[in-house]
Amino acid sequence: MKHKIIEIINLSHIYDKKTGSGIKDINLSIFKGEFIIFAGRNGSGKSTLFCHLNGLLSPGSGEILVENKNIKKNLTRTRRTIGMVFQDADTQIVGETVFDDTAFGPENLKFSREKINEKVLSSLDKLGLLPLKDRNPSTLSGGEKRKLAIAGILAMNPEVIVFDEPFSNLDYPGTLELIECIKDLHRSGHTILIATHDIEKIVSCATRLIIMDNGTIAADDKPVNLLKQLETFGIREPCASKLGMDINRISWTS
Amino acid sequence: MCFKTWHGYKPDIMDQLTSFTYQTGKSFLHMLDVRCKIFSMGLLSLSIIKADFASLALTGVIIATLVINAGIKSVVIFRDLKYFFILLIFVFVARALTTDGTPLIIFFNISMTKQGMIIGARICARFLIIMLLGMVFIKTTKPSSVKGAVQWFLSPVPFIPEKRVSIMISLFLRFMPFLIKQTKQISNAQKSRCSDLQPNPIKKTARLCVPLFKKTFQSADRLATAMEARCYSEDRTDPEFIKSGHETIIYLATLALSIIMILF
Numbered sequence: 001m002k003h004k005i006i007e008i009i010n011l012s013h014i015y016d017k018k019t020g021s022g023i024k025d026i027n028l029s030i031f032k033g034e035f036i037i038f039a040g041r042n043g044s045g046k047s048t049l050f051c052h053l054n055g056l057l058s059p060g061s062g063e064i065l066v067e068n069k070n071i072k073k074n075l076t077r078t079r080r081t082i083g084m085v086f087q088d089a090d091t092q093i094v095g096e097t098v099f100d101d102t103a104f105g106p107e108n109l110k111f112s113r114e115k116i117n118e119k120v121l122s123s124l125d126k127l128g129l130l131p132l133k134d135r136n137p138s139t140l141s142g143g144e145k146r147k148l149a150i151a152g153i154l155a156m157n158p159e160v161i162v163f164d165e166p167f168s169n170l171d172y173p174g175t176l177e178l179i180e181c182i183k184d185l186h187r188s189g190h191t192i193l194i195a196t197h198d199i200e201k202i203v204s205c206a207t208r209l210i211i212m213d214n215g216t217i218a219a220d221d222k223p224v225n226l227l228k229q230l231e232t233f234g235i236r237e238p239c240a241s242k243l244g245m246d247i248n249r250i251s252w253t254s
Numbered sequence: 255m256c257f258k259t260w261h262g263y264k265p266d267i268m269d270q271l272t273s274f275t276y277q278t279g280k281s282f283l284h285m286l287d288v289r290c291k292i293f294s295m296g297l298l299s300l301s302i303i304k305a306d307f308a309s310l311a312l313t314g315v316i317i318a319t320l321v322i323n324a325g326i327k328s329v330v331i332f333r334d335l336k337y338f339f340i341l342l343i344f345v346f347v348a349r350a351l352t353t354d355g356t357p358l359i360i361f362f363n364i365s366m367t368k369q370g371m372i373i374g375a376r377i378c379a380r381f382l383i384i385m386l387l388g389m390v391f392i393k394t395t396k397p398s399s400v401k402g403a404v405q406w407f408l409s410p411v412p413f414i415p416e417k418r419v420s421i422m423i424s425l426f427l428r429f430m431p432f433l434i435k436q437t438k439q440i441s442n443a444q445k446s447r448c449s450d451l452q453p454n455p456i457k458k459t460a461r462l463c464v465p466l467f468k469k470t471f472q473s474a475d476r477l478a479t480a481m482e483a484r485c486y487s488e489d490r491t492d493p494e495f496i497k498s499g500h501e502t503i504i505y506l507a508t509l510a511l512s513i514i515m516i517l518f
Contacts, residue, residue: 054483076485084483091476096397096427097276105484107491116491134278134396138431152484 004068005160005191006030006053006082011062013048023048023215026062030193032159035186035205037223038195040212041234046195047087049212050162053193054084080109083153087165089145098124098140098148099133105156116155123154127181143174147181160191167201175201199223199230200238204248211235223247276396281324283394285498288403291395294508295387301512302380309515310379316511317386324394331389338385342378349374397427402493417488425477433470440465 007029014022023045030036038046051057052064055075064071071078086092095101102123106116124130127147132140137148146166153161163182167175183205186192194202199209209223213233219226227241240247278284283291298313305313321331332339347366355369401420408416441449441462452458 051479056479056482079483079485086476086480086483088473088476090432091473092480094425094428094477094481096401096424100396100398100424104481104486108485108487110489110491113491113494134276136275136431137428138435156484 002031004029005032005066007065007068008049008052009063009065011049011052011064012060013052013057014060015048021215022060023052026217028210028217028220030160030191032191033186033189034207035192036194036208036210037199037202037206038193038210038212039197039199039230039233039235040195040218041197044212044233045215046212047164048215050084050164050193050195053082053160053162054079056084076109080156081158082160082162083156083158084162085146085149085153085164085166087168089142089149092149092152093137093145096136097133098129098135098137098151101137101148102151102155105152109156119155119157120151123151126154126184127151141174142170143177146170146174146178150181150185154185158190160193161185163192163194165196166194167196167198179205197235199235203227203238275392277326277393279325279394281394282498282500283320283324283390285496285500286394286504287495287497287501288395288399289406289495290501290504291391292400292403292407294504295391297508297512298387298515299384301515302383305380305515306518307376307379309511309518310376310383313383313511313515314379317383317390320390321386324390326390326393331386334389335385338381342381345381346371346374346378349377398424398493399495401427402495405493406495415488417490420493421488429473429477432473433466436469436473437462437466440469 008026011026012022012024014020014024016022021043026049038049040046048057052059053071055071055078058072066078066081069077093101094104099120102120103116106119111119121130121133124133127150129144129147129151132144137145140148150161166178166182170178179201182192182194182202186205194206196202199206203209203223206223209219209221209226210217211219211226211229211233218233219229224247227237227247230237238247302310302313350366350370351364353367353370353373355367357365358368358371359366401423404423405416405420408414408419444461449458449461452461
């Protein structure tokens with residue numbers, strides 16, 4: 001039986017009552033080891049939902065359970081279980097060196113210095129950033145900065161990793177390397193949630209595709225079953241699907 | 255695959271910014287406890303105000319030895335301090351021209367005096383040694399260690415939240431390059447729309463500042479959210495200080511050198 005790690009019950013968060021922007025009545029269960037893409041046009045509510053998963057916003061109504069416990073009961077536990085990688089890596093990096101930035105989370109959790117060093121070195125090693133550990137993050141490339149943001153989260157040992165628009169502002173090699181990195185994280189047992197409006201890059205890895213539209217969940221199924229509906233919701237259909245081919249045959253990850 | 259290519263990546267702006275920052279190494283100074291370095295640097299910088307040529311020469315030799323030991327190349331020193339050397343020349347000439355005494359060089363009724371040149375040389379030597387001390391300190395000390403030492407020095411001071419101050423220093427150091435980059439981007443975007451044609455410097459500055467402040471506040475907001483997502487708390491693991499075992503000798507040597515500088 002699948003292990004349910006996150007359960008979202010009737011979650012709503014409205015920013016503006018007049019326009020109705022925000023998210024409405026979201027009900028969702030996320031199971032351990034899943035690789036889920038949250039797709040939708042700008043303003044469809046993907047980032048708002050992700051901020052709720054990390055306890056960064058308070059819901060207007062409804063609740064989120066992580067391991068059957070309301071996330072608000074223990075935010076530190078929630079943030080250790082669900083690590084969030086933001087869209088803009090530049091404003092996520094706080095340390096003066098790659099090592100210091102990766103150590104920021106474990107230091108907040110009051111780990112011992114030995115444990116911090118161990119966690120940081122293992123995270124940097126996993127992401128291939130170990131040779132850069134003394135570098136100033138400002139001197140890193142876009143792809144390296146994104147990987148550093150992931151390393152900072154990995155050092156806190158989360159079960160679920162949430163990526164908000166991870167491929168924005170990344171060049172081709174940076175995107176390829178990030179895709180490999182996300183695939184490795186999934187292979188090593190992490191549950192992966194990705195918000196994106198450009199699903200082509202990662203769709204072949206996903207086990208589930210959730211389409212968000214106007215703050216609600218418009219569709220939730222295996223990616224292959226939803227590809228033909230994508231453009232109805234303002235999301236570009238992958239080339240392979242348009243050509244009537246298997247998405248794994250023409251993909252960024254092949 | 256692409257990682258190796260990226261390893262050498264350095265945007266132009268960062269080349270300029272990182273020339274006066276920490277460089278990795280395992281020299282005597284790299285290994286020394288940061289608190290000892292700050293204490294020694296502070297005491298020597300204060301004592302040097304009273305130093306004369308003999309003690310300045312002694313301090314200069316000691317610093318030169320430490321610079322060589324730290325693996326800092328003379329080319330790097332000249333490159334990093336080139337504008338400072340121009341300032342020193344200016345100070346020297348100004349002193350030589352404005353101090354009364356025996357004229358040594360006379361040029362078109364302007365004379366440089368012997369006394370002025372001696373005073374100028376002494377001031378320049380003091381400035382240079384203080385600058386070199388700072389440079390050696392920066393090049394051999396990780397910013398995070400400085401932050402830790404500030405936290406340690408501030409911890410006995412009442413009403414000052416030392417951990418908050420320490421994280422503020424950290425964010426300042428982290429965000430300076432980011433802000434410079436943002437300023438340059440906004441300035442370039444405005445130049446591309448002929449902002450150069452605006453003759454009023456106040457209007458020009460205002461047009462640069464408004465989007466810069468907006469971007470800075472937005473970034474600060476995003477940063478605060480990201481820090482919260484990583485469980486930020488002031489109750490954090492304390493900084494670690496690594497001792498090389500030579501700290502006592504350095505404290506004593508600094509005290510001795512300071513006394514020599516004040517007395518001779």
